[in-house]
Amino acid sequence: MEEMSNKQENEGLKRRSFLKYAGAGVAVTALAVAGCKKSDNHMPNPEDGEYFGSGDIAILNYAYALEQLEAAFYTKVAESPYSGISTQENSFFTDIRDHEIAHREFFKAAIGGSAIKGLEVDFSSINFGSRESVLATAKAFEDLGVSAYNGAGRLIQDGKYLVLAGKIVSVEARHAALIRDLISNGSFADNTVVDMNGLDKSRSPGEVLEIASVYIKTKLNVKDLPHY
Amino acid sequence: MNLFNIIDEIENVDQEIHERLNPRRAALKSFLNFGTKVTVAAMPFAIGGILNKAYGQTVPGDVKAILNFALTLEYLEAEFYTKGVATSGLIPSGAAVAALTTIRDHENEHVAFLKTALGSDAVVKPTFDFTAGGAFADVFSNYDTFLAVAQVFEDTGVRAYKGQATGLMSNKDILTAALNIHSVEARHASHLRQMRRARGGAAANLKPWITGANDTGIGSSVDAVYAGEDNKNQAGVDINQLNGVGGKISANAATESFDEPLTAEAVLAIVNPFIK
Numbered sequence: 001m002e003e004m005s006n007k008q009e010n011e012g013l014k015r016r017s018f019l020k021y022a023g024a025g026v027a028v029t030a031l032a033v034a035g036c037k038k039s040d041n042h043m044p045n046p047e048d049g050e051y052f053g054s055g056d057i058a059i060l061n062y063a064y065a066l067e068q069l070e071a072a073f074y075t076k077v078a079e080s081p082y083s084g085i086s087t088q089e090n091s092f093f094t095d096i097r098d099h100e101i102a103h104r105e106f107f108k109a110a111i112g113g114s115a116i117k118g119l120e121v122d123f124s125s126i127n128f129g130s131r132e133s134v135l136a137t138a139k140a141f142e143d144l145g146v147s148a149y150n151g152a153g154r155l156i157q158d159g160k161y162l163v164l165a166g167k168i169v170s171v172e173a174r175h176a177a178l179i180r181d182l183i184s185n186g187s188f189a190d191n192t193v194v195d196m197n198g199l200d201k202s203r204s205p206g207e208v209l210e211i212a213s214v215y216i217k218t219k220l221n222v223k224d225l226p227h228y
Numbered sequence: 229m230n231l232f233n234i235i236d237e238i239e240n241v242d243q244e245i246h247e248r249l250n251p252r253r254a255a256l257k258s259f260l261n262f263g264t265k266v267t268v269a270a271m272p273f274a275i276g277g278i279l280n281k282a283y284g285q286t287v288p289g290d291v292k293a294i295l296n297f298a299l300t301l302e303y304l305e306a307e308f309y310t311k312g313v314a315t316s317g318l319i320p321s322g323a324a325v326a327a328l329t330t331i332r333d334h335e336n337e338h339v340a341f342l343k344t345a346l347g348s349d350a351v352v353k354p355t356f357d358f359t360a361g362g363a364f365a366d367v368f369s370n371y372d373t374f375l376a377v378a379q380v381f382e383d384t385g386v387r388a389y390k391g392q393a394t395g396l397m398s399n400k401d402i403l404t405a406a407l408n409i410h411s412v413e414a415r416h417a418s419h420l421r422q423m424r425r426a427r428g429g430a431a432a433n434l435k436p437w438i439t440g441a442n443d444t445g446i447g448s449s450v451d452a453v454y455a456g457e458d459n460k461n462q463a464g465v466d467i468n469q470l471n472g473v474g475g476k477i478s479a480n481a482a483t484e485s486f487d488e489p490l491t492a493e494a495v496l497a498i499v500n501p502f503i504k
Contacts, residue, residue: 075473095435098472098481105470105477110463150407159394164463166390166410167486171437173414174487178436181422186327189334189415198337199408200415 049219058225064107071100082131120217142176151202155226299342306335360501382417391489437484
């Protein structure tokens with residue numbers, strides 16, 4: 001049952017992101033060709049979307065975008081808790097909300113003038129009244145966040161930003177494990193996220209943004225975001 | 229810990245190591261003498277330094293030293309869970325033994341992975357004393373002690389990998405693998421903290437994340453494991469002064485939302501009591 005709903009969730013994600021992609025999905029497509037456009041020195045055109053910048057600044061904006069998404073999600077969860085939420089679960093969700101807000105506000109302060117604006121989110125696919133829907137979405141966001149930071153590590157130039165990413169990713173992994181255990185106790189590090197070598201997942205920025213794009217209305221310009 | 233094996237092993241595959249080191253032979257000699265006087269804690273990184281001098285940029289000796297440091301921690305964890313799971317009557321059947329078996333398997337996979345990466349440069353497994361000289365005398369007969377030591381190992385592991393990340397930046401694939409181990413250790417830590425919370429007692433209010441310095445309920449014997457986790461300042465930003473919901477981000481949330489790294493020296497000082 002659980003497996004089924006996760007599968008549906010994932011397939012829903014894929015289908016919706018593909019549709020968005022096919023329509024206005026400039027962001028991720030641009031990512032794929034960014035490497036071929038080194039000669040393009042023009043200032044970013046606002047019509048191309050919210051510009052992430054390049055190098056480490058772009059990676060920081062990428063993290064900032066993901067943290068905005070998570071913070072907005074948990075803010076909504078805390079504002080309108082699902083029916084039958086326990087005191088304990090409510091307390092955990094409040095903590096997680098505060099952690100994600102701390103991450104979001106940290107990036108906003110650290111990036112300063114080069115920070116992207118506040119993103120407009122689309123949570124129409126989430127049923128905030130349903131424990132199952134909220135937990136499935138939380139799990140998807142936390143596992144995605146872990147894989148995003150893990151995958152971005154190799155793209156970071158400055159060691160101090162790598163350490164900062166490291167300080168945050170383990171907190172996201174703690175969240176992910178808890179959410180997974182709330183769905184099914186003991187699934188904190190099951191074989192859907194940990195491989196035969198005992199390694200967690202890494203995702204490239206392109207993969208992450210494709211998945212996340214379902215929840216983001218704002219058009220993103222990630223043409224200079226480092227990638228692989 | 230036979231860390232001098234690293235140089236012996238390299239001699240096997242690289243007969244010219246002494247030629248490479250020749251201009252600095254006196255330095256090596258003094259290092260080896262020095263090594264008898266310093267604590268083991270400082271050694272892997274000193275050796276890393278020597279390897280760097282010998283190989284310049286071609287063979288990342290520092291990366292190898294870091295991997296051997298990680299391997300030592302993984303040996304510790306793998307043997308700990310392997311013994312615990314094999315001890316009859318220690319771990320309640322059902323969810324508890326299932327979770328600890330999952331963790332045991334991951335740690336053994338990490339050992340195998342790092343040994344493969346290091347090849348003949350892998351350090352040999354030390355002999356462990358999981359009572360830490362008697363500090364945790366009932367570690368394999370008292371389930372709560374076992375879980376407490378497990379939590380300490382996992383939270384230390386997370387901090388240890390985090391502390392070495394910048395040392396691996398020269399090899400992107402190894403960095404990525406280390407990050408992928410790092411987040412698995414954090415998942416373990418989260419689950420172990422939930423297991424201890426469910427046991428109640430001193431751990432009744434424990435959260436999956438670290439609140440301030442030493443939230444374990446274990447006592448001051450593990451203060452070093454959590455030293456600095458009460459940091460509220462990140463890259464010059466005071467997290468406690470950022471806007472949260474209905475006011476500033478709380479002090480607890482400020483410390484919980486960022487895990488802190490530990491230096492190799494600090495980690496080795498923590499694990500040395502467990503190494504015979």
